[in-house]
Amino acid sequence: MGLVESFLIYGAITGAVYALLAVGFTLIYGVADVVNMAHGAFYMLGAYIFFSFALELFQLNLYLALILAAIAVGIIASVIHRIFIDPIAEDIIATLVVTVGVALMLQQVMTIVYGIGHVEIPPFLPGSIVIADVTVTYSKILAVAVSLILFFTLWTFMRKAKVGAAMRAAAQDREVAMLMGINTTRLHMLTMAISGSFAAVAGVMISSSTSQMADPFMWLFPLVMSFSIVILGGLGNVKGTFVGALIVGFAETGVVTFVPEGTYLKGAAALAIMVAVLLLRPRGLFGKHIELED
Amino acid sequence: MVTTYLTRAYRSFAIHVLDVPSRLLALLLFQPLLFLPMVLPTSASTNYLLSVLVFGSLSAIFAASWDLLVGRCGQMTLGHAIFFGLGSYVTTMAWVYLGWPIWATIPLAVLITTLASLFIGFPALRVKGPYLALISMALPLIATSLIFYFKDVTGGENGLPMPISGRFFPQMNVFDLRTGEYYLTLLLVAVSGIILYKIAISRTGMVFVSILDDELASKACGINVTKYKMMAFAISAAFASLSGAVYAHILTVASPFAMGTTRSFFVVIMTVFGGMGTIAGGIVGAYLIHFIDSYVLRVIVDVPVEWHPFIFIGIVVIFILKWPRGITRFVTDGLEDLAEEREIEERGAHIWKKYKRKKKSTPEG
Numbered sequence: 037m038g039l040v041e042s043f044l045i046y047g048a049i050t051g052a053v054y055a056l057l058a059v060g061f062t063l064i065y066g067v068a069d070v071v072n073m074a075h076g077a078f079y080m081l082g083a084y085i086f087f088s089f090a091l092e093l094f095q096l097n098l099y100l101a102l103i104l105a106a107i108a109v110g111i112i113a114s115v116i117h118r119i120f121i122d123p124i125a126e127d128i129i130a131t132l133v134v135t136v137g138v139a140l141m142l143q144q145v146m147t148i149v150y151g152i153g154h155v156e157i158p159p160f161l162p163g164s165i166v167i168a169d170v171t172v173t174y175s176k177i178l179a180v181a182v183s184l185i186l187f188f189t190l191w192t193f194m195r196k197a198k199v200g201a202a203m204r205a206a207a208q209d210r211e212v213a214m215l216m217g218i219n220t221t222r223l224h225m226l227t228m229a230i231s232g233s234f235a236a237v238a239g240v241m242i243s244s245s246t247s248q249m250a251d252p253f254m255w256l257f258p259l260v261m262s263f264s265i266v267i268l269g270g271l272g273n274v275k276g277t278f279v280g281a282l283i284v285g286f287a288e289t290g291v292v293t294f295v296p297e298g299t300y301l302k303g304a305a306a307l308a309i310m311v312a313v314l315l316l317r318p319r320g321l322f323g324k325h326i327e328l329e330d
Numbered sequence: 331m332v333t334t335y336l337t338r339a340y341r342s343f344a345i346h347v348l349d350v351p352s353r354l355l356a357l358l359l360f361q362p363l364l365f366l367p368m369v370l371p372t373s374a375s376t377n378y379l380l381s382v383l384v385f386g387s388l389s390a391i392f393a394a395s396w397d398l399l400v401g402r403c404g405q406m407t408l409g410h411a412i413f414f415g416l417g418s419y420v421t422t423m424a425w426v427y428l429g430w431p432i433w434a435t436i437p438l439a440v441l442i443t444t445l446a447s448l449f450i451g452f453p454a455l456r457v458k459g460p461y462l463a464l465i466s467m468a469l470p471l472i473a474t475s476l477i478f479y480f481k482d483v484t485g486g487e488n489g490l491p492m493p494i495s496g497r498f499f500p501q502m503n504v505f506d507l508r509t510g511e512y513y514l515t516l517l518l519v520a521v522s523g524i525i526l527y528k529i530a531i532s533r534t535g536m537v538f539v540s541i542l543d544d545e546l547a548s549k550a551c552g553i554n555v556t557k558y559k560m561m562a563f564a565i566s567a568a569f570a571s572l573s574g575a576v577y578a579h580i581l582t583v584a585s586p587f588a589m590g591t592t593r594s595f596f597v598v599i600m601t602v603f604g605g606m607g608t609i610a611g612g613i614v615g616a617y618l619i620h621f622i623d624s625y626v627l628r629v630i631v632d633v634p635v636e637w638h639p640f641i642f643i644g645i646v647v648i649f650i651l652k653w654p655r656g657i658t659r660f661v662t663d664g665l666e667d668l669a670e671e672r673e674i675e676e677r678g679a680h681i682w683k684k685y686k687r688k689k690k691s692t693p694e695g
Contacts, residue, residue: 260468
């Protein structure tokens with residue numbers, strides 16, 4: 037198999053899936069000005085809840101389990117927002133500290149419930165297909181499809197639905213949105229729920245199509261990935277997130293493919309690109325919420 | 331009856347404590363730590379307590395340095411552990427590869443890290459707010475990846491070990507070694523705490539606070555913001571790397587764990603717990619959290635290991651939600667309130683009016 041073809045295909049796949057992971061992070065920052073360090077924890081929580089619905093507790097259909105996991109994580113995320121984040125959302129440092137604390141707490145809960153080892157996340161579809169001499173599993177293709185569908189559903193929702201318009205209004209100016217009769221607290225809870233359930237779907241999709249396992253410490257790497265993506269595209273910018281995700285996906289795959297023993301540098305490549313872009317353009321490639329403001 | 335007298339005694343004591351110069355108060359709180367190894371018997375549990383306090387002291391220096399940069403200058407960094415890790419790697423490499431003695435490797439580590447901090451602090455001149463927090467969090471992760479990649483030189487995941495002779499007091503037995511390290515780190519905490527506090531209240535420290543309050547206004551006042559931000563980074567990095575270098579010589583290994591994300595997060599938790607912007611807050615918070623984490627929840631209560639971080643983080647999160655200004659400010663504010671109440675009792679109603687007015691206009695922070 038050719039290195040270049042494999043780089044192109046795997047880069048696109050990784051980028052598309054990362055877009056789903058990062059869009060929740062950017063959404064909650066854009067709408068509620070919360071830098072949510074617990075985003076990776078929702079990713080981890082999604083994989084675990086999927087595991088218990090699909091294998092351990094109920095042996096449900098995998099797709100049903102995925103939907104239930106997304107809903108469950110959405111509810112948990114909005115409750116966490118109401119209890120922990122909303123009272124201190126004005127103070128950015130307190131928010132960072134408290135959300136890190138929430139992430140560590142969720143990690144501990146998972147350690148207590150499921151033990152410190154990893155659990156198995158089954159792939160959705162067995163088998164694989166050969167595209168341009170590169171073997172791609174069906175689960176990867178499914179992950180890309182789900183990611184793109186959800187991403188563009190969100191995109192349309194933000195632009196067409198009434199609640200989406202309310203979100204854009206709250207992103208622009210919270211006080212004025214409140215004066216216009218928008219219940220911003222409830223809106224922020226809803227946004228957090230969407231963000232959390234997207235992270236959960238990303239968690240299930242990524243872990244079932246790559247490593248096929250989940251462990252309580254898996255939240256840090258996706259968190260780092262999502263913030264490098266989000267910073268590349270501009271915090272709070274949904275369109276920029278997609279471009280950022282593709283850049284990060286290609287960078288990561290490029291390093292793994294072309295550099296010998298590049299797996300160690302996987303995260304570093306994305307982060308180095310992020311640092312370089314920030315030094316040239318301090319607000320990211322596209323700046324803060326372009327399409328949230330139009 | 332007894333409680334009345336006790337309350338009265340406490341109140342008069344509280345007022346007198348406020349009359350005492352702050353350095354004397356600090357010394358009073360420091361004093362029990364000074365005599366601890368002499369009072370306690372020579373045993374394994376004492377040894378464990380001392381090692382907890384040794385690591386508490388190192389975290390105290392680290393937290394105080396973070397507090398100068400973030401609590402005083404407002405440069406929100408979430409990757410301060412990179413300075414800690416650089417310090418420990420530089421000192422270990424100089425010891426292992428160059429064979430330098432210990433009193434030369436630690437200053438070398440501090441020097442090199444301070445120079446490196448000028449490059450690391452460079453992004454801070456361009457970005458601010460959440461961008462700076464996230465970018466600074468990325469730097470130690472990049473450094474960790476590089477350490478894994480160049481594992482021939484750095485030892486990779488297992489770290490770069492030193493022989494036993496890399497310790498501070500190689501000839502001593504275990505208990506004397508711990509005692510020696512304990513006094514050494516305590517001395518370092520005292521010296522760096524005083525230096526950082528003096529910097530924080532000096533003219534330079536005032537400029538740092540003005541940058542924290544309003545960067546644009548400080549610029550308009552003719553302050554060279556770039557220079558002062560770099561200065562804050564350099565000073566903070568110097569003390570962080572000092573604690574990192576000492577840490578490496580105590581553990582006799584420089585591991586990627588030293589610049590792990592946990593360390594960067596815990597310094598935030600410690601400082602917020604203790605009170606941000608007061609250098610003492612970082613020190614108090616570091617000791618308290620190390621003590622609760624490794625002593626109270628392990629030796630005194632004996633919570634199962636998997637429950638213990640959960641309870642601990644829960645306590646800290648609740649604390650931050652309830653008293654966001656920190657434990658040191660909680661104590662000093664309480665003492666001040668008591669003193670004011672006492673003054674009102676003694677001097678009558680016109681002070682009460684002044685007191686109420688002052689209460690209303692007191693700004694946060």
